[in-house]
Amino acid sequence: DVKVTQSSRYLVKRTGEKVFLECVQDMDHENMFWYRQDPGLGLRLIYFSYDVKMKEKGDIPEGYSVSREKKERFSLILESASTNQTSMYLCASSFRVNEQFFGPGTRLTVL
Amino acid sequence: ILNVEQSPQSLHVQEGDSTNFTCSFPSSNFYALHWYRWETAKSPEALFVMTLNGDEKKKGRISATLNTKEGYSYLYIKGSQPEDSATYLCACINSNSGYALNFGKGTSLLVTP
Numbered sequence: 001d002v003k004v005t006q007s008s009r010y011l012v013k014r015t016g017e018k019v020f021l022e023c024v025q026d027m028d029h030e031n032m033f034w035y036r037q038d039p040g041l042g043l044r045l046i047y048f049s050y051d052v053k054m055k056e057k058g059d060i061p062e063g064y065s066v067s068r069e070k071k072e073r074f075s076l077i078l079e080s081a082s083t084n085q086t087s088m089y090l091c092a093s094s095f096r097v098n099e100q101f102f103g104p105g106t107r108l109t110v111l
Numbered sequence: 112i113l114n115v116e117q118s119p120q121s122l123h124v125q126e127g128d129s130t131n132f133t134c135s136f137p138s139s140n141f142y143a144l145h146w147y148r149w150e151t152a153k154s155p156e157a158l159f160v161m162t163l164n165g166d167e168k169k170k171g172r173i174s175a176t177l178n179t180k181e182g183y184s185y186l187y188i189k190g191s192q193p194e195d196s197a198t199y200l201c202a203c204i205n206s207n208s209g210y211a212l213n214f215g216k217g218t219s220l221l222v223t224p
Contacts, residue, residue: 004154031210042216043155043200050210058211059112090154097143097204099157100212 003027004103006091012109019078021106023091029101031094032074034058034066036087037105043090049074081110113137115203117215124191124222131187132218134201138182145212146175146186147200155200158186191222 007022025032033048035058045058047066055066063085067075074093078085086109092100115136124130136144143162147155159168164179172189188195198219202212 033211035214040216043202043214045211045213048209048211056209056211094210097160097162097210099145099160100147100155102154102156104154 004091004093004101006089006103006106008106009104010107010109012111013078013081014111015082017078017081017110019081019108019110021076021078021089021091021108023074023076023093023103024072025074025091025093025101026072027093027095027101028071029093029095030071031096031100032068033092033094033100034064034074034076035090035092036060037090038087046076046089081108083110086110113203113205113208113213115201115213115215117199117201117218119218120216121219122221124220126192126222126224128191128222129187129189130191130220131185132199132220134184134186134203134215136182136184136201136203136213137205138179140205140207141179141182142204142206142208144177144179144184145202145204146184147202148197149200149217150197158199188220191220193222193224196220196222 091103146158149155161177166177198217202214
């Protein structure tokens, strides 16, 4: 059974904190993605990665960075969390242009 | 950013009704079109991946068609059931976006008994 896991389902952080969101997939997929989902705005791509140590900016990369040191793990980093980064964060992985498999999501609240 | 539009934004039907949604996308440099179903408190799950003009795919009571020349796809649900209630997302890839999906905002379907 294929699986994408995310480190936390719910997270509460304070403004200015550094936040790490972790994503792990067990399908040996090259591609991994980070999205955020906000009411009325749909799923928006933050960053994606084609391979280890590779990263590409998505539509809304400002305020975020990523790390892909191992093929199965893709981390999203909020260098200095702000209240406008309160959102649902979804990680996904895929093989080439095939279907993406999503993790359960992390609901982040920044106070 | 590719402009992917879905309509309607939301839909409320009675159990047993058939329904359909529309996804429109830029036809230039088209590569693939995905449909996902997203139930509340769950993760999005893929329904279909389509690449060829004229593609038709079916999974149970749900089917989809693709017109890459005019840039649209239809999703059909035959005989809607309450368990079909979900948000249905379409997303497209073009040859300039690599493997990144550009999602529409989704159609929220509510099926009542």
